[in-house]
Amino acid sequence: MAIKIFKNFFKRILGNLFKNTKEIKLGFYGPPNAGKTSLANRICKDFTGEEIGTISKVPHETRKVQFKEKVEISYKGKKMTFKMIDTPGIATKIDYEEFLKYKIPKKEAKERAKEATQGVIESIKWLDDMDIVVVVLDGTENPYNQVNITIIGNLVARKIPVLIVANKVDLKKADIKKIEAAFPEYDVIGISAKFGDNLEEFYESIFKLSKKV
Amino acid sequence: MTQKKGGKHLGQIKGFSIQFLPYSEIKALNSDDRIRKILKIILDNNIVILQGRLTANEEARLIGDTMAMIGHVKNFRGIELAVISGNTGDSLLGKMAKGFANVLAGGDFSAITVIGPASIVKEMKRNPKKIELLLNR
Numbered sequence A: 001m002a003i004k005i006f007k008n009f010f011k012r013i014l015g016n017l018f019k020n021t022k023e024i025k026l027g028f029y030g031p032p033n034a035g036k037t038s039l040a041n042r043i044c045k046d047f048t049g050e051e052i053g054t055i056s057k058v059p060h061e062t063r064k065v066q067f068k069e070k071v072e073i074s075y076k077g078k079k080m081t082f083k084m085i086d087t088p089g090i091a092t093k094i095d096y097e098e099f100l101k102y103k104i105p106k107k108e109a110k111e112r113a114k115e116a117t118q119g120v121i122e123s124i125k126w127l128d129d130m131d132i133v134v135v136v137l138d139g140t141e142n143p144y145n146q147v148n149i150t151i152i153g154n155l156v157a158r159k160i161p162v163l164i165v166a167n168k169v170d171l172k173k174a175d176i177k178k179i180e181a182a183f184p185e186y187d188v189i190g191i192s193a194k195f196g197d198n199l200e201e202f203y204e205s206i207f208k209l210s211k212k213v
Numbered sequence B: 001m002t003q004k005k006g007g008k009h010l011g012q013i014k015g016f017s018i019q020f021l022p023y024s025e026i027k028a029l030n031s032d033d034r035i036r037k038i039l040k041i042i043l044d045n046n047i048v049i050l051q052g053r054l055t056a057n058e059e060a061r062l063i064g065d066t067m068a069m070i071g072h073v074k075n076f077r078g079i080e081l082a083v084i085s086g087n088t089g090d091s092l093l094g095k096m097a098k099g100f101a102n103v104l105a106g107g108d109f110s111a112i113t114v115i116g117p118a119s120i121v122k123e124m125k126r127n128p129k130k131i132e133l134l135l136n137r
Helices: A002-021 A036-048 A096-100 A106-129 A146-157 A176-182 A199-210 B031-043 B056-069 B092-105
Strands: A024-029 A066-075 A078-086 A132-138 A162-167 A188-190 B002-005 B008-012 B017-021 B046-051 B079-084 B112-117 B121-127 B130-135
Touching: A024 A036, A024 A106, A036 A066, A036 A078, A036 A132, A036 A162, A036 A199, A066 A199, A078 A199, A096 A106, A106 A146, A106 B056, A132 A146, A132 A199, A146 A162, A146 B056, A146 B079, A162 A176, A162 A199, A176 A188, A188 A199, B017 B031, B031 B046, B031 B056, B031 B112, B056 B079, B079 B121, B079 B130, B112 B121, B112 B130
Parallel strands: A024 A078, A024 A132, A132 A162, A162 A188, B017 B046
Antiparallel strands: A066 A078, B002 B008, B046 B112, B079 B112, B121 B130
């Protein structure tokens, strides 16, 4: 009996120690060009001084899952360590001709399209490995895109805590209310990854969400 | 089919058909077979109107399988997909009651899923109550 009590005591102490140092896997999901990498870059730059990936106006710039480990985020005296996982944008169609509009040579456009299709497959595979996910949506676009609904549906089915971010609120066309109306059961935070607007509220929500892990 | 109006060439409108898929046709199938059946119809240049909806996991697998086919199937560029559900305005209790009924029946019958090949469907615009299909010429 006494041994059992000691065992439970040490298990609890060690468990709590482990929990406090655990790296939370924070995924960034969403459609292409919503600003996933811009947001991940902003956070990584603020807390590690380094960026996670390159950004571009051309869709599907991120075509491979990219990581930044041991990102310690400090907010209001609290600290948490994250493994940031930036994923390629999920789309239902990819046409190399779309890239030609951005003056990318045909051969390169075809290669980009091929890599982008692989990126989508990789993003979907990675869904199972996330602790919490930030779904980054373009605040200027119609939120009733089936890709957004499919991503969130998959996270709910896997019981992964979700935060929805409406990016690009610096643009006049942005409409957070439309995104809130589309996803009434979730917290929606309006931010500008480009200018770093409203990141305080974002960090507060991330810390709150991390407690559910 | 080539259309002309006042001598002005309006371009080619590609042939396609719309196929209705009642839930009873996929009810007994496993996820692999459901996706295979839908993709087969789409690859024949049809737009599918499915009674009910796929599970979130099946939707993700459909997207993944679609991506794997781009570049391997001639002229295939992917799909356009939209689901419209009949219970978007329901209260939580209403949703729970319908959810339970749907579990018993085996699918969300209040939903309609529209899936089309991207070579035919340029864009699907969706709001909670309607789906608009913009076709490629």
